[in-house]
Amino acid sequence: MKTYPFLFFLCLSVSFSCAQKEAETVADDYSAHFDTRRFAGKHKPQVSVLGTFHFANETTHDYNDKYSVNGLTADKQRELRVLREKIARFKPTKIVIERNRVTADSLIQVQYQKYLATDSLPQKNDEIYLLAFPLAKQMKLEKVHCSDADADWFGADLDWDNFDEEAYLKERNQYAKANRYDYFKTYEVEDSLKSVLPLLDYFILTNSPQLQLYNHQIYLTESVLSGAGDNYIGADAVARWYRRNLRIFANVLDFADFEKQDRILIIYGASHIWTLKQFFTDSPDFEYVEINTFLEG
Numbered sequence: 052m053k054t055y056p057f058l059f060f061l062c063l064s065v066s067f068s069c070a071q072k073e074a075e076t077v078a079d080d081y082s083a084h085f086d087t088r089r090f091a092g093k094h095k096p097q098v099s100v101l102g103t104f105h106f107a108n109e110t111t112h113d114y115n116d117k118y119s120v121n122g123l124t125a126d127k128q129r130e131l132r133v134l135r136e137k138i139a140r141f142k143p144t145k146i147v148i149e150r151n152r153v154t155a156d157s158l159i160q161v162q163y164q165k166y167l168a169t170d171s172l173p174q175k176n177d178e179i180y181l182l183a184f185p186l187a188k189q190m191k192l193e194k195v196h197c198s199d200a201d202a203d204w205f206g207a208d209l210d211w212d213n214f215d216e217e218a219y220l221k222e223r224n225q226y227a228k229a230n231r232y233d234y235f236k237t238y239e240v241e242d243s244l245k246s247v248l249p250l251l252d253y254f255i256l257t258n259s260p261q262l263q264l265y266n267h268q269i270y271l272t273e274s275v276l277s278g279a280g281d282n283y284i285g286a287d288a289v290a291r292w293y294r295r296n297l298r299i300f301a302n303v304l305d306f307a308d309f310e311k312q313d314r315i316l317i318i319y320g321a322s323h324i325w326t327l328k329q330f331f332t333d334s335p336d337f338e339y340v341e342i343n344t345f346l347e348g
Contacts, residue, residue, distance in 0.1 A: 102321030206287030
């Protein structure tokens with residue numbers, strides 16, 4: 052029997068070429084499935100987080116606010132109008148606020164409808180009434196959206212009334228490492244600036260990516276370390292923070308409209324910005340927009 056080496060290698064080459072093309076086709080098919088830019092919907096909502104201080108002072112990261120801003124004075128009312136005009140350049144179709152969706156939504160809607168009917172705001176030093184309500188009315192929105200959620204503690208069951216975290220950290224040789232960065236000094240500087248800067252300038256500062264990241268880093272340095280190798284109360288506390296923000300994200304996803312172009316403005320305490328931005332940036336369903344795009348210039 053004669054052999055035809057040339058034909059054999061030709062057939063082998065053709066077979067390999069076909070297999071290669073088939074593999075490339077399969078790879079292209081998989082590539083389409085794995086495309087992170089893929090969006091299942093008609094319109095991808097834009098979302099922006101406006102980080103704010105709470106006009107009614109509160110404790111943040113165990114830091115007690117020392118400086119206050121009265122947004123009801125004539126000077127601050129003028130500054131607020133300038134700030135709102137800048138924010139309005141985003142042209143939000145929905146405004147989301149830091150109020151519990153389950154327990155507060157009904158009251159907030161009653162207050163907002165009353166405001167629309169009477170043009171009279173509650174005289175409260177609160178960003179809901181100083182920023183969210185006037186912006187929503189200016190944008191002719193029918194409602195504002197409450198999106199906050201509780202995140203119950205699910206970590207170690209300790210005698211918290213008698214728990215001395217500093218002594219505990221020192222006992223575990225974690226105190227020095229946990230306190231390498233003097234975050235509280237920076238918080239005090241940031242806190243003081245809100246009382247001397249015009250509101251627009253302060254909001255540009257606090258919403259800058261640099262300060263967003265800085266305010267987030269305490270969770271991954273000081274907060275997370277406590278109890279590592281023992282009860283992990285620090286890691287559990289950070290997980291609780293993420294859990295709350297994930298619930299906020301889930302609520303915004305629930306509000307979003309993929310049938311028409313949505314522009315969702317989220318007004319929250321500035322410490323939430325970085326974590327929420329991460330969720331919206333990683334999600335295939337949203338286009339994240341930095342609010343400073345509209346505040347600056």
